[in-house]
Amino acid sequence: MSLALPRALMFVGVDWAVDEHAVCVMDPSGEVVTGFVIGHAADAIARLVRRPAKFGPAGQLPIPIGRPNGRLVDLLLEAGHPVVPVKPNAIKVWRESEGPSGAKNDLRNAEVVADYLRARQRRLRVAAPYSDHTKAVRTVVRTRGDLVEARVAATNQVSALLAAYWPGALALFADVESRISLEFLTRYPTPTSAARPAIKDLDRSTAAHLGEHPDGEVFTSLPRSGQINAAQMLTEEGDCRPADESADSVAALAGCTPVTKESGKHRAVHFRWACNKRFRQAMTTFADNSRHASPWAKKIYEQARASGKDHPHAIRVLAHAWIRVIYRCWLDGRPYDPEQHRSAAALTKQLTGQNAA
Template sequence: MSLEDGPLFFVGIDWAATAHAVCVLERTGRKVAAFTIEHTAAGFARLAARLDKLGDTELTAVAIERPDGRLVDALLEAGHPVMPVKPNAIKTWREAEVLSGAKSDPGDAHVIADYLRVRIHRLRPAVPYSGSTKAVRAVTRTRGDLVDARVAAVNQLAALLDAHWPGAKVIFASLSSAIALAFLTKYPTAASAASLTEKRLAAFCAKQGYSGKKPAAVLLARLRSAPAGTTDPDLSEGARVAVLAQVGVITALNTAIKDLDRAIAEKIDAHPDGEIFRSFPRAGTVNAAQILAEWGDAREAFGHPDAIAALAGITPVTKASGKQRGVSFRWACNKRLRQAITTFADNSRHASPWA
């Protein structure tokens, strides 16, 4: 018997950080087993051993509210069909099936297993990605997280300068640039820049290799035209420490992002599909790697181009009832893939003469 004939057992796993509740149902809905495993190597081994006793792993389907992770990897490596299910879908199913509103981890595992048993024909099994694709995903996702962290750190630095030294915020175009960070390292407070002259500023810019087109006179005018900075000695000292701390955070993030950029270039060059994705008009290296990482190399998982478009959240959702009909934004999607695809769309229009 194959999976197409229907699994013999349906496993629901309620995922948690330290322990996972497991429920096993047979085709009729009768509960075969219910137990809890720890999120450890021993716990994973115990789960594998319990599921192996049920027979052919290909006929023991598993549903879990996660599309990836080490537990999902272990189940896929063991040969189980793994069906990622959406938490909102399980929540709605539980509310319809558990009228009392009772909720527990073992109860949720049972709900997930029953959802899988009833709706398996509508669910798509997870397809394991290759090691090279996982490597690209690891570095691109980490880079995305660090870019978000840098945006937050720059906003915090901007708020700090607004409160204590507004001029330092506007002298250069970007607070995360090397020249702006070097300036704040040398002049973290208004008091430290009190004796700054046009000649000294020009010398500083030359030493830093400033490539901006604004002469020192313009930059100094920006600095002096902003509201005056804090002059209280005690407050200035506190602001100095705070500014240097934020500068250190942003500098470290800049270095880490550059290191990841190099790693991304190496990973996509080594990927079998790297050349295909890098051929996208103006996708570049990082954006091409982001698309590849989220799209993956298991193309058989998408039966039609509309499927990948829906996954990326770039197709609208139509809601019609009676005489009313509306088209709305698609919220349920892979958010990272949507960002990658929309970034590519924006970049590619610059390579099109009619866009």
């Protein structure tokens, strides 16, 4: 979610790299006030957060960021800076229009980012800070997601090693990550043996934080959302409900709508690569599960498949449809009720009548 960009005293451009990061501070006329380079250590990041303060209140020093999430964004938001999400491709196009020679360096890149923000400020929006409830759930559920990925990778590695050197042990168990399998393989220590208990602890922590979140009931009321998937959807969607946002903009953020490009008579529709990947995974997982519990969701999925779309495409179509419903529930602060969902209620009534006949 996003808000209008406030009046700025200075514009701070950051060129984010792997080992060091260039920073440029530009005044409203386009003159560079200062530029500097910092390392990636914690104290250097803290200096990036503190140093622009000499030029004015943090609330009037917007900072554009290519990724609107992560620890740096949290630190900038906590310091009071308006954080402006910008698309890397947009910066690339802007850089090419400003410097057609293609020559560039880190400080010049930071200057280009600051100038892009200065010139486009009326069209850009500020990322809304997460509430404490959402940050708590997000931290737990993202840590769980990272551990699940690590567990899957470790399990695959163990399976490959057993298949190569001890196929009998692999054939002995239906699931390599099951408790009995892990106990049997304890003499061969692996990350898998520790990952599973940690994930269970995070599952309990996620459920506890979700129960305390003011929007938790909205997301857990969705058919087959569960606790973990509900928490994933909630934390990636965020907190703010500004009037200038729409369900379609949320769907775009989740990568559940295509990108349409038109030029003259040419029109092309492409898969949306630029999005919040975690949000897309959360929404498509829920959509896929929901069609087994909701007749309305099942109908939308089947219609999409009947029109020639493959399974992943049909699931994104269903996820987009769900986002419209969830957004309405979210704005009203009311749990999902299929009786209040007109399309779902009408379909249920129709199916009930057919069964009675």
